[in-house]
Amino acid sequence: MLNISNLRKEFASVVAVDGVSFVATGGEVFGLLGPNGAGKTTTIRMILNILVPDSGTITYDGAPFSDDVRNRIGYLPEERGLYRKSRLLDMILYFAALRGMKRSAARAEALRWLSRFSLDAYRDRKVEELSKGNQQKVQFICAIIHDPSIVILDEPFSGLDPVNQILFKDIFHELRSAGKTVVFSTHQMDQAEKLSDALCLINRGRVVLGGTVRDVKKKYGTNSLHVEFAGDGAFMGTLPGVRRALLYENAAELELDPGAKIQALIGTMNGRIDISKFALVEPSLQSIFLQTVGESNAASAAPAEAV
């Protein structure tokens, strides 16, 4: 369990993290979301004791940071967290040793993970000879080889192809079933939605949204209309009762005002585009994200981004 309370970190002129609190419990995958520059990385660095917070506390399974915690925590940096000129197996063993693992145990685990990720053939290769996706797999091994109780993953899916994304997700689920605390950061909302049990959305150093994914969605109600269609749907955002329209290729998600007349809406649209499917759905995290981040940015007098 990772308990973060009222974390604050100020750099020369900016407040990077301003009163962030959240709890990630064991046996759950926790998503740390937010746009670029929101304070995710600073928060992660404080969790890892790389940066010391100006104020606030962090406890790891109930205890404050100590040398012992270093061995129970696993970390995957966004990318380029590997020695490029070094041999794969040597390097994995080094990182495992730094997390307090015995060499023989580390070797057995390393070989097991390498074969699970189909990297057997590369064990004596240099890191720089590996593709970006394979390097990401190696980083993942380095983060979990010592069986940590808390795993922190910074943008774990960057550079991964769909096959390996599934592999990573499987391991996420295994870690969760084993009762580990898994915290991962991302700015891709669809991933967060599929993977996390609970989340915390940070914007400009503050938590703007938090809780279990179910609670968050409940809070925003089932007031979204998902439409699949053919034709030009650009007009949809301007229809009466539509607060905001998220347009995709041949599909759209419409956020509705509470009193919106759905029948009338469909009728209006039907004349202008060819609707193949429509459904009333929970809002996606993407839409909640845009809504809350947009609102909070507008509230602080920033120019609202056009959607």
Next chain:
Amino acid sequence: MIAKVVSVARWEYLEKVKSKAFLIGLFLTPVLMIGMGVIPTLLITQADTRTKVVGVIDPSGAVVGPLAELLESRYRLADGKPNYLLRPLTAGSTVDVKTSAAEADKEAGAGDIEGYCLLGPTPEADTVVEYRSKSVGDIQLVENLQQALRIVLSERKGLSMGLDTVVIRALNVKVDLKQVKLSKTGEKEDSGFLQVFFTAYVFLFMLFLLIVTSGQLLVRSILEEKSNRIVEVLVSSCSSTELMSGKVLGLSALGFTQIAFWSLMGVAASLFFGVMVVTPGIAALLIVYFVLGYLFYAAVFIGAGSPLTTEQEAQQVTSYLVMVLVLPIALAFPAMQNPDATWLKVLSFIPFLTPTMMALRIPIQMPSPWEILATILLMIVSIVFAMVAAGRIFRIAILSTGKSPKIAEIFRWAREG
């Protein structure tokens, strides 16, 4: 705690010991040393194996004969043939000196003759005789020729003054200075200038290369860790103190590998050639200074290297440190001429120079025991200070990316931590 320090040290050592820069330094340094120190000496003092032809332009016509005779009687090759053969290019005042000189220039240029002497019309009055040659570096030939000319010319001078030939011959005593180096206690050591000079030089250069190679390896590895996110993984796995201690330890192991390897080569070489360059006592003392200097500079390189963010900056900082390290090499000659000079002693007490200055001084003339004791103590204290300061800088700097911090800022880190 200790386990992680050992892990870092082991990693740093194994990764660097396999690196090309290290291997090249390990093998190339002794080769360079031999190349720089031994081969020129050997070549200079090596006896000729073939007869060398030297031309003479002698307008008076009176010098060539006796000179040739003298050279032939004095200098012989190992196989009994004359070492030098004089070729009279012109003799007698009837010939124009300029024309024959121009011709001789061509011959010397073509390599038909080694060179030639250009004598004046009244050679016994001359104080300067020109020797023209393509290679002016043939020290032995020049020296022998000079000595023979001096004898022949003074003989002629003596004859013209009415002295007896026997008297003149008796006056021409051949004297060679054999150099004997005395140690402080007055015991004689049988080593000449060149040997002492090159010994001092070799040790100085070895210490220099030792520090520079590993210093550069260290700075480059810190830079790599910083420019990637490896440093985040490292700092979240172990404390910065553990990390730095491990690096220093690994680097020291690297240095000792180098010293041990070179020492072995040195011992093997002295056994093979039957020459004892230094006594075991001196060697042990030199190793003490090597170790101290190495540890001190390890701290300096960490302190100076960890705030850097680009390869260019690293090269700049390394080259400044190289200059400091090179300074005693430039001082080698004056130090030989006057080993008791006060400035040598003063420079020996500047921690940045102490190891190299002592490596220079010890083979030349053993400094007094109090100096040795005092400089060793000074180095130990300096190492402790440098390590603490470097640790403080390292802790902050290792995570700073982007723009490099200002020097004033780095000093503040070192003071305050």
